[in-house]
Amino acid sequence: MTLALGTIADDYTGASDLANTLAKNGLRTVQTVGIPADDLPLGEVDAVVISLKIRSVPAAEAVEKARAADRWLRARGADHVMYKICSTFDSTDEGNIGPVLDALSADAGATAVLVTPAFPETGRTVYQGHLFVGSVPLNESPLKDHPLNPMHDANLVRVLGRQTVSRVGLVPQALVARGADAVRARLAELAADGIGGVIADAVNESDLVALGAAALDTRVSVGASGLGLGLARGLVAAGRVAHADASASVTSGVGGLEACLAGSCSKATLEQIARAESAMPVLHLEAEALVSGPAEAERALEWAASRIASGPVLIASSASPAEVARLQALHGREAAGQAIEQGLATIAEGLVALGVRRLVVAGGETSGAVVDRLGIPAFALGPEIAAGVPVLRTIGGGHGDLLMALKSGNFGGVDFFADALGLMSK
Ligand SMILES: Nc1ncnc2c1ncn2[C@@H]1O[C@H](COP(=O)(O)OP(=O)(O)O)[C@@H](O)[C@H]1O
Numbered sequence: 558m559t560l561a562l563g564t565i566a567d568d569y570t571g572a573s574d575l576a577n578t579l580a581k582n583g584l585r586t587v588q589t590v591g592i593p594a595d596d597l598p599l600g601e602v603d604a605v606v607i608s609l610k611i612r613s614v615p616a617a618e619a620v621e622k623a624r625a626a627d628r629w630l631r632a633r634g635a636d637h638v639m640y641k642i643c644s645t646f647d648s649t650d651e652g653n654i655g656p657v658l659d660a661l662s663a664d665a666g667a668t669a670v671l672v673t674p675a676f677p678e679t680g681r682t683v684y685q686g687h688l689f690v691g692s693v694p695l696n697e698s699p700l701k702d703h704p705l706n707p708m709h710d711a712n713l714v715r716v717l718g719r720q721t722v723s724r725v726g727l728v729p730q731a732l733v734a735r736g737a738d739a740v741r742a743r744l745a746e747l748a749a750d751g752i753g754g755v756i757a758d759a760v761n762e763s764d765l766v767a768l769g770a771a772a773l774d775t776r777v778s779v780g781a782s783g784l785g786l787g788l789a790r791g792l793v794a795a796g797r798v799a800h801a802d803a804s805a806s807v808t809s810g811v812g813g814l815e816a817c818l819a820g821s822c823s824k825a826t827l828e829q830i831a832r833a834e835s836a837m838p839v840l841h842l843e844a845e846a847l848v849s850g851p852a853e854a855e856r857a858l859e860w861a862a863s864r865i866a867s868g869p870v871l872i873a874s875s876a877s878p879a880e881v882a883r884l885q886a887l888h889g890r891e892a893a894g895q896a897i898e899q900g901l902a903t904i905a906e907g908l909v910a911l912g913v914r915r916l917v918v919a920g921g922e923t924s925g926a927v928v929d930r931l932g933i934p935a936f937a938l939g940p941e942i943a944a945g946v947p948v949l950r951t952i953g954g955g956h957g958d959l960l961m962a963l964k965s966g967n968f969g970g971v972d973f974f975a976d977a978l979g980l981m982s983k
C-alpha cells in the first residue's frame with residue numbers, strides 16, 4: 558500500500574466524517590481504529606484515516622498517540638499528514654490541538670502549518686480568524702455548553718495561541734480567494750517569520766480547494782472535513798490518484814436487529830431524540846444511576862430485549878445543559894462523562910449480544926467508547942446519511958459484519974435516526 562494521503566483523527570466520529578469526505582471526493586479510503594495490525598485486510602487505498610480518541614485526554618498522551626500514527630502513515634508513503642480536529646475546534650487551553658500540531662510539525666520539519674476547521678457544508682466558516690457556527694460566533698453557539706470542552710472564544714488565532722509553543726499567524730479570506738499560489742507565497746513568508754501555526758479563513762468550497770492545493774506542498778496540516786475536501790480535490794486534480802467512486806455494495810447482506818444509542822447532549826441530538834419518539838420506542842436513562850453502578854445498564858438491556866424483535870429502539874443518556882451541569886457538579890466533568898460512556902458501551906455490547914447488527918451511535922466520545930468496547934479494528938465506507946455522517950461497515954472484529962453510523966453530536970437533520978436506519982438495508 559502506498560498512501561497518497563495520511564490522516565489522523567482526534568475522535569472516531571470525526572474520523573468517519575473525514576473518511577466520508579475523502580471518499581466522496583474521489584479517494585479510496587478506509588477508516589482504522591488506532592494503528593491497524595499488519596494482517597488486517599485494508600485493500601488498496603489512497604487514504605487511511607486513523608481514528609484516535611485523543612480529543613479530551615491529557616496532552617502528553619494525545620501527542621504520543623498522534624506521533625505513533627504519523628510514523629505509521631509516513632512509513633506507508635504518506636508525504637502529507639492531516640490532523641483532523643473538530644469543525645468547532647473542540648479543545649481546552651491545555652490542548653490538544655496545539656500540542657499535537659507542535660509535535661507533528663517538529664517530527665516532519667514543518668513550519669507555518671495550515672490550520673482551518675472550516676466545513677461550510679455544515680455551516681462552519683472562518684473569517685478573519687473567527688469561527689462561525691451557522692450565523693453566530695463559536696462562543697454564542699451551542700458549543701458554549703459542551704459537556705467536556707465548552708468553547709468561549711471564537712478567535713482561533715487566540716485560542717490556538719494559548720495551546721501552542723509557537724506563534725500563530727492568519728491567512729485572511731481576501732488572500733485565500735486569490736488562489737493556491739497566493740496561499741503558498743503567504744505561508745512561505747509566515748514560515749520565514751518563524752510562525753508555527755497559521756489559521757486560514759475559508760467561507761466556501763473554492764477557498765477549501767485553494768487551501769488544500771497549497772497544503773499538499775507541505776508536510777502537515779490541521780483541519781476538519783472542509784480541508785479534507787481540499788486535499789482530496791488537490792490530489793485528484795494533480796493526477797496523483799485516479800478518481801474512485803465509493804462502493805455501493807457496502808450495506809448489503811448484514812441483516813440482524815437495529816438499535817440506536819445516544820450519549821451526545823448537543824442541541825441537534827436532543828432534537829433528533831425528541832423526533833425519534835414518534836418512530837421507535839425510546840428509553841431515557843437515569844444518568845445518575847448509570848454513573849453509580851451496573852443496574853441501570855442491565856435495566857436498559859432488559860427493556861430492549863422485550864421490544865427489539867419488533868423493530869428498532871433508541872436508548873439515550875442525553876440531557877439538557879442544566880441536567881448535565883448538575884451531574885458534573887456531583888461527580889466532576891470527566892468522571893461523569895467517562896462513567897456514562899462506559900455505561901453506554903456496556904449497553905452496546907449487550908445489544909450486539911441480543912443480535913443487533915445495525916447500530917447508530919450519537920456522540921463523539923460515546924462512539925469512541927462503543928467502538929472500543931466492541932473491539933472493531935476498521936471500517937469500510939458506505940453511503941452518506943447526512944453531511945459528515947456515512948454508513949460504515951466493520952472490517953474484522955469478533956462480531957461478524959456490523960453496519961454502524963457514528964454521528965457527531967451536532968450533525969444530521971431532525972430525522973437522523975430514521976434516516977440512518979433507512980440506509981442500512983438488510
Ligand atoms: N446526562 C448526562 N450528564 C452528563 N454528561 C453526559 C450525560 N449524557 C452523556 N454525557 C456525556 O457527555 C459527553 C458527550 O460527548 P460526546 O459523546 O462527544 O457527544 P458530542 O458528539 O455531542 O460532543 C460524553 O462524555 C457523555 O458521556
Ligand SMILES: O=C(O)[C@@H](O)C(=O)COP(=O)(O)O
Nearest residue numbers: 570571574643644921965966
Ligand atoms: O468536524 C466535526 O465537526 C466532526 O467531525 C466532529 O469531530 C464532531 O465532534 P463530536 O460531536 O464530538 O463527534
